[in-house]
Amino acid sequence: MELQIAEVIHLNIYLLGLLILILALIIIASQMKNSKINRFMASVPGPVSFPLIGSAFHLINLDSTTLPDFLRKQLRHYPRIAGYWAAGKAYVYTGDRKILNTIFCSIQNTHKPTHYALFHDLGDGIFSSNGAEWRQTRKQINPSFRTEILQTFSDSFSYHTKVFLDNLQQNANTGSCVDLFTHLHTCTFDLVFENMLGYRMDLQRKKLTYLSKDFTEAAKMTFDRLFNPLFWSPWTYYISGKQNKLDRVARSLRNATKNIIDIHMERRSKNEKNSDLGNSSRFMDILLNNIETKHMSVEKAAEEAADLSIGGSITTSMTVAWALKIMAIRPEIQNTAYQEVMEVSEGKEIMMHDLSKLSYLESVVKETLRHYTVPMVGRDIVEDIQLDENEILPAGVQVILALFCLHHNPELWEKPGAFYPEHFSPENEAKRPKGSFLPFLTGPRSCPGQSYAMQSMKCLLANALLRYKFSSDETLPEDVMDGDYSLLYMLFPKSGFHVRVENRSASKTRTEDQDCSILEKKSLPHFTRKHLESSQPHFETIFENDALRLRSV
Numbered sequence: 001m002e003l004q005i006a007e008v009i010h011l012n013i014y015l016l017g018l019l020i021l022i023l024a025l026i027i028i029a030s031q032m033k034n035s036k037i038n039r040f041m042a043s044v045p046g047p048v049s050f051p052l053i054g055s056a057f058h059l060i061n062l063d064s065t066t067l068p069d070f071l072r073k074q075l076r077h078y079p080r081i082a083g084y085w086a087a088g089k090a091y092v093y094t095g096d097r098k099i100l101n102t103i104f105c106s107i108q109n110t111h112k113p114t115h116y117a118l119f120h121d122l123g124d125g126i127f128s129s130n131g132a133e134w135r136q137t138r139k140q141i142n143p144s145f146r147t148e149i150l151q152t153f154s155d156s157f158s159y160h161t162k163v164f165l166d167n168l169q170q171n172a173n174t175g176s177c178v179d180l181f182t183h184l185h186t187c188t189f190d191l192v193f194e195n196m197l198g199y200r201m202d203l204q205r206k207k208l209t210y211l212s213k214d215f216t217e218a219a220k221m222t223f224d225r226l227f228n229p230l231f232w233s234p235w236t237y238y239i240s241g242k243q244n245k246l247d248r249v250a251r252s253l254r255n256a257t258k259n260i261i262d263i264h265m266e267r268r269s270k271n272e273k274n275s276d277l278g279n280s281s282r283f284m285d286i287l288l289n290n291i292e293t294k295h296m297s298v299e300k301a302a303e304e305a306a307d308l309s310i311g312g313s314i315t316t317s318m319t320v321a322w323a324l325k326i327m328a329i330r331p332e333i334q335n336t337a338y339q340e341v342m343e344v345s346e347g348k349e350i351m352m353h354d355l356s357k358l359s360y361l362e363s364v365v366k367e368t369l370r371h372y373t374v375p376m377v378g379r380d381i382v383e384d385i386q387l388d389e390n391e392i393l394p395a396g397v398q399v400i401l402a403l404f405c406l407h408h409n410p411e412l413w414e415k416p417g418a419f420y421p422e423h424f425s426p427e428n429e430a431k432r433p434k435g436s437f438l439p440f441l442t443g444p445r446s447c448p449g450q451s452y453a454m455q456s457m458k459c460l461l462a463n464a465l466l467r468y469k470f471s472s473d474e475t476l477p478e479d480v481m482d483g484d485y486s487l488l489y490m491l492f493p494k495s496g497f498h499v500r501v502e503n504r505s506a507s508k509t510r511t512e513d514q515d516c517s518i519l520e521k522k523s524l525p526h527f528t529r530k531h532l533e534s535s536q537p538h539f540e541t542i543f544e545n546d547a548l549r550l551r552s553v
């Protein structure tokens with residue numbers, strides 16, 4: 001008996017010893033890791049840091065409207081890199097070209113930080129996913145952005161551009177201003193729904209602008225939440241009543257994408273496969289194939305579709321709205337772009353194959369993106385990155401990658417604060433070091449929709465210039481960084497996108513002459529006319545009911 005007790009005591013001491021050893025190893029490992037982080041943070045400049053709160057007090061006034069000014073000060077004080085401590089966590093902020101390119105191109109460091117989870121309410125798909133799930137989705141969707149697929153969107157671009165321009169006609173020659181944003185956002189929703197999800201919603205034709213308005217409101221709420229730590233907890237957000245509102249809007253977009261998927265699946269089950277639909281690389285086919293092979297639930301596919309519709313519509317519409325607003329304020333830029341479009345079009349509508357000839361217009365789009373694109377993105381560093389010979393960015397820090405600072409760095413841009421399309425003339429582009437302009441990022445987690453975006457934006461702008469002249473009484477600040485913006489994925493002007501629209505009498509374009517029914521018949525890239533007509537009433541009913549239900553809540 002005594003022997004047994006001694007054995008138990010002996011065993012317990014042994015286990016206790018093992019436990020202490022494991023704990024000691026964990027503490028040493030974490031200290032080693034932290035000391036790496038501590039060493040790195042001590043080596044980079046940054047604001048003073050106090051125990052517990054770190055440098056968080058610097059962020060007290062930061063919100064979606066003060067962000068541009070904050071970024072500007074960062075650029076001035078810490079042009080290369082800065083370190084911040086907040087709530088015991090190390091944050092690194094950088095707008096440096098070399099560092100940005102090194103981080104973006106790192107295959108291991110594609111993780112998005114936890115705050116991206118706040119965007120799950122709007123769409124819980126590729127935009128915020130991480131690890132194996134992200135890798136798998138990304139690999140699968142990449143082919144749906146190939147040139148040969150994009151080329152099939154040509155008629156669809158023409159059709160929706162034409163509807164957008166027709167809708168603007170009621171504001172033409174009235175002398176009063178129209179806010180372009182909702183018009184454009186509804187148009188780019190139509191484009192993404194049709195080209196990516198294989199469904200013609202015709203929101204513009206039906207004047208269903210609520211999707212743009214509700215979604216914009218929900219996105220604004222999410223960005224406000226991002227800057228308000230009080231609302232980061234689901235509980236406080238729920239109690240504030242905001243979560244309910246957000247859910248309602250998000251449900252509307254999710255229902256839309258889920259209904260589109262249901263319609264496609266129904267067709268597939270009835271063997272109504274379009275000959276060029278079944279195994280193609282189009283985005284919707286990829287989702288449907290994944291559902292059929294049970295690699296993805298219908299709900300997950302709807303989330304992916306919602307994410308893509310958001311990412312693809314708000315960014316392109318905002319860029320086009322900015323470019324038109326700027327050309328309205330700066331007639332000399334508008335005239336040069338118009339002359340180029342006229343030469344290329346020879347009086348006809350600009351089609352997709354004409355776009356590569358519009359180099360000045362492309363410079364205008366790029367200069368617009370330089371100023372107003374997504375100003376910053378975040379990454380969690382999960383594996384050490386060698387920044388240069390003597391500098392390692394350690395795993396465990398979160399980085400804020402400030403494209404805004406890169407795009408306004410006086411060492412890279414001749415006139416950083418001016419709107420100057422000549423920054424993108426072939427000579428100036430050749431002089432600038434590689435990786436100075438990253439509106440779509442670079443590397444494995446860059447924007448897959450870059451070519452789609454450039455083509456759809458140029459198509460909208462070129463045809464808009466052919467048909468209308470834009471003007472405005474607003475002025476641009478001498479230094480673009482002095483403007484009043486809020487963060488809405490990109491920089492959104494507080495004054496909106498109000499411009500006057502006038503018909504260009506001398507240049508009646510083919511778009512104007514053309515009977516829309518011809519375009520309607522031409523512009524069905526995914527389905528035959530029969531497919532669209534048969535499904536349209538079904539979907540419209542579901543969607544409009546949703547709209548009514550939402551409005552009545």
Ligand code: HEM
Pocket residue numbers: 126127128138192196308311312313315316319369373374377378439440441444445446447448449450452453
């Ligand atoms: C002017 C237009 C656009 C701009 C400036 C833009 C910019 C960006 C940026 C900066 C990111 C990275 C975001 C981050 O890491 O936090 C991104 C990601 C993404 N974009 Fe775009 N984008 C545009 C248009 C589009 C379009 C038209 C589509 C699709 C039709 C699209 C689809 C996506 C997707 C799916 C991602 C997530 C990629 C991933 O995480 O692997 N974007 N975009």
